[in-house]
Amino acid sequence: MKRLMLAGAVITGATAPLAAQAPSTRPPVQPSLFAISNTTIVPVTGPRVAAGTVVIRNGKIEAAGANIATPPGATVIDGTGLFLYPGMIDSGDRMGLVEIGSVPGGQDTQELGQYNPHNAVLSAVNPSSVHVPITRANGVTTALTSAQGGMIQGWAALIDLVGWTPDEMAENGRVAMVMTYPSVGGGRGRGGFRGGQGQAGDAAETQSRQVRELYDYLREAKAYNARSNPVPRNLAFAALGPALRGEVPVIFDVQTEGQIRGVLALTDTFKLKTVLRGATESWMLADTLAARKIPVIVGPLTAVPSGDAPYDAVYAYPGVLAKAGVLIAFQTDDGGEGDARNLPYNAALATAYGLDPEEGLRAVTINPARIWGVADRLGSIEPGKVANLFLTTGDPLDVRSQVREVFIRGQRMPWNDRHTEEYLKWRSRPKP
């Protein structure tokens, strides 16, 4: 939490800063009433409002705009000189599934086996993960967390970064099915003289076989789901039902053009509601993806361009997609290195290489809300939506901005995350 005591964010009202708001037992409905006043509201879906006020009641945004009266009994937060944004949404990370990268005991990111559609990460999310308060401290209020490895990873969960239990955190515990698509093995196989040839041939064969397997698997799952009372039950196939019926999005974590084309073919065959993720070569098919209305989760921008790609290929591809009309949102793919909080800086890098800054902001707020089917609840500051908000000293995409307040589900987040606590503690160490 960057709300520094010494920098003096002005807080009025009954609560003393040190006493953290104790979240009550049953979010989101809580007796809570806040008014953030005299601030610049950036709704994202509408024009900015200068000197506006936002009222939060019982977890929702009750009102937002200029000339809004402060309800009696509300805790007032003076937003003078500050900016209010909707909480940001990270469309891909391992939130709650990994604590310390080098310690296997705390990692639940990867299960054995290639086909795990019936695995659902929500129950493995650790609500007490240190990464939760760290991440939300920079205004990232919601994360889409999922497993990795294998061909079908299973259900992803969309979680708010608040809650006593995983279920409480969940916006949607089965928000999308996560898969990948076979790629021709490890790079271009340009090793040695005869060795190079052999490798390329083997890799192509392996990929063909894997594709066949994937098609076969999905066909069987489809057939299974078409039966009215299948016995014995196959939980894996059953889990694919909603995806195969087009009821939930299917996220494909892929990179290359070849993979993307393969995904498109698969999409046609099985009539999936496809979302591409990562997809650093998707710019090659921008028009196709726009025409087919396939959203792309871009990022992380901290990935290195592959092989022969231009040096700014990863920085620039979100801009290319957006200009072509593709609906984009950002992911950090953070695997427990504290990178999820840097979601807006992914967008920032993209704006330096062609992405319109307004689109950059949308791509971390309303766009992911639309893609994940929660646009009625999240992604912008509109009355009726969930009060996921943050108050900041400037543009969230600007690294220099400091977040002063974060609200999730209308609860005011305590500032005492691990990092801020350690900072203040060691700052006060007397000189030896």
Added chain:
Amino acid sequence: MRLTPAVRALSLAAAFLAPTASPLRAQSDTWALTNARIQTVTKGVIDKGTILIRKGLIEAVGPAVTIPADARVMDLAGKTVSPSLIDLTSALGLAAPTTGGGGGGPGAATQQAQSGPRGLEPERDVARELKVPPADVKPIRDAGIGVVLVAPSRGLFRGMSALVPLRDSVAEADVIKPQVAMHIGYQGVSGDYPGTLLGVIAYQRQALYDAQRQGALLDRYRTAPRGIARPEHDPGIDALVPVVRGQKPAFIEASNENEIRRSVRLAKEFNLKATVVGATEGFLALDALAGRQAVVSVNYPQPTATTGWSYRLSQRRGLNDSAAATGEVQKRLEGNAAALNTAGVKFALASGGTRPSDFLGNVRKAIAAGLPAGVALEALTIRPAEFAGVDQILGSIEAGKIANLVVSNGDLLADSAKISAVFVDGIRYAVAPPPARPAGGGNAVVAAQVAGIWTMTLTSPQGPLEITMTLTQSGSTFSGSMASQMGTMEITGGEISGRIATWTTILQVGGQSITINYRGEVDNNRMTGSAELGNFGSGTFTAEKKP
């Protein structure tokens, strides 16, 4: 006894041979090769002359030589005789190294209990280990090579090489010269220090400093041993003492630009009498090689592995420039020897691991890229002899030298040259003409027959596809069409080379054109192969022809 030049040379030759060797151990006849065009290398070309061979040596050579009665006469009218080639890069008869060295990671540790050499044996003496299977000798000799320098191929201090004649049976007694040079490389040992290039170079420097010191200590001890502790005996360091004094040449295997620079830096630091071996990127390090000598390999590396290939990524270039750039770089690599020649660097040419049957072809590529043919021939004969210190007895056709010759129909380095015989130590080995191969002109080769109707199954990332392919053939080209549920496509560029068929189709899909390149191997009525599907990846196919 009159010391004729021949006898003098013979005594000299005897001095080089191992003490127990008898020059007559292998029965070599007395030969008179007449009417030949003789490419002596050092004394010009004799348009029509005779070479007299006796007891493994060239007794006489000239336009008019008296032929003794006991000589077997061989009329070589229309043929050219050149010195047989000397290849300074061979690992013939040595056991292949057990592990790949250079970067022993965790996995390599499981092979720690290896008993074989690890690449850290300066004292290793190849001459004592030789076990050459005759079957391995013939292919090399058939390429016109009469003598090879055998050294271990991996490691940082690999040992000392031996100069070996390519006779059918070769034993330690036949070695022309043992301990020719100390061979140095850049691969580490697995599972131990030094495991990576970092440790290798540090280890080499330390060892050479140790050798300098050891030399000084040994000298001192030799002159006045009383009262001082005797120097420790370390066979490895002891073997390096003459190297660090410039008395024993160092052959350092360095191919790419940075390896070459590293080897020259090492040579400078320790004043080594160093020869760079490999030097395939010598043209990128001409400044480093100035005033030095190199054994230049014609085993051209992949253009994409060449130092600087990635610079393309920092320059604006066209689409699909890889192929064009690869071609340009390939030319640059083939022009390596020519560049070194122009820069005045003294060099020998060597196979560097090229298949023997490709060796002269690769040399010809260097000539096509600008290396004068005369320089090339020198670099295959007298230069390697010099570098190995045996130019008194090998490397050219002169009276008194060892009778190592190669007989060809015309200039050895001409494109159409065919070798018919190779003499090693005066023993004649016939070289059968190579079997007709599909690669290249293919004029005398029978092309497979593909005309007819084929049922093909193509397996690709998009799934399996059944195709009916109808072909007509004319000589080594064919045409036709491929019909499937995707439509019918015309075949273009159908060519047969031996049993390999290649052709192309263009698939129109969703307003886009995708070029598909096929390559199949024909076996009567069956064909198997692969297809490049543009951006759809690649696939494989099998096909059967209706008889």
Added chain:
Amino acid sequence: MKRLGFLALPLVTGVLAAQTPAAPAPAARDTSRQPVLSTPIPAAGTLVAVTNATIITATHGTIEKGTVLIRNGKIAAVGKDIAVPAGAQIIDGTGKYVMPGIIDAHSHSSGEAINEGSRSVTAQARMEDVLREDAIGLYRSLAGGVTTLNILHGSANTIGGQNATVKIRWGLPVDSLLFAGAPPGIKFALGENVRQTNIGNIPGRTPRYPRTRMGVEELLRESFTRAKEYQAEWKAYEDAKTLRRKGAKNADAEPIPPKRDLQLDALVEILEGKRLVHAHSYRSDEILMLLKVAKDFGFRIASLQHVLEGYKVADEIAAANTGASTFADNWAYKLEAFDAIPFNAALMAERGVKVSINSDSDERARRLYQEAAKAMKYGGASEEEAIRMITLNAAWQLGVDKLTGSIDIGKDADLAIFSGHPFAPASRVEMTLIDGRVFFDRNKAPTLEYLIELMKRRPRANTTSEGAQ
């Protein structure tokens, strides 16, 4: 495949100078680089002026609409209203921001080997022996405004190998990348990587000592004890030689020099203050341990690297005149990184430590300017302090602060030109200069934008078949 004749012609636009520069020594080697396998070598920066730009000097504030005049590769003048001599190559900086070239104090770029992990002490190994000049990571860092790299041995060993300080003179051979005038350095490492406890026991291989932090301390003391003995041996030898030379009656016969040991040579250089120590470290206790060991043996640690718990012992670090080179906010990837806080840099700086922010990765090196801005966000470092964290402070840690690291007269003209303020979100690097030569120019670089333009102009559909399958 169609040949598009881009290759043979280096694209030279009007930006390059009209005058023929007198070739300084390195140019002689330049001509050995040949086209296709090399990139066109930029003209020597004999007379260059970057005009009308916002100049972030790092030492004396920001100059609006200023000019930097470069002569023979050095900064000759900086300020407003600088007269630009005729014949100068003009780089129009209108609307642009110029800052000193970024210095990355922790890199493993371009090394063909990084860790000689077979032994715990490998001070004899040298990074300069194993560099390869065409590593694409170098170029991408250059495109992110980086001009100088501290290429370090990896963190597998308690005492690792010698470093190589390089300038990213992309296109030149390795020898020309080495930063002439940079003092030699060496890598130490403490903690988890050295103890190899995260990789566990390798079957068939004896675990390597040390396995504990106290073992690491013991190994350091052991090594420097040996180094001191070696130093004494050589001194005794030199003294004996001197005695003999002076013809002293009690002189020995010609003394034998001690065995020269390349590893101990390097350690003695550390003792004598001639080789800078850069020590990878995390935990506060091991940091204090190292500072004490150095003090006991009489040498200084030039910089602590990563030093993620440095904020806990900032005063001790400052008192030892040791620099700290850290990450902006990377944490939790290892147990020893668990207490890391993004306020580390600002808090250490507050307590008087010279702090730099580094990458330890080719990927992060491309955007160090964004990382440095985090020091302003977390802990309120000033803009100038944050800029110094990727310029002058890093230069100081590497011992090259008299030569580079700020835009001051007499220093090397190492500059990064941005499209906006380096810390602003939509800013990117437009040009990078080293010694006044333009080694990166986005207008000439192959960008995604450019590639898409090319593809649009082709008659065929939007497919590429670049590269062999």
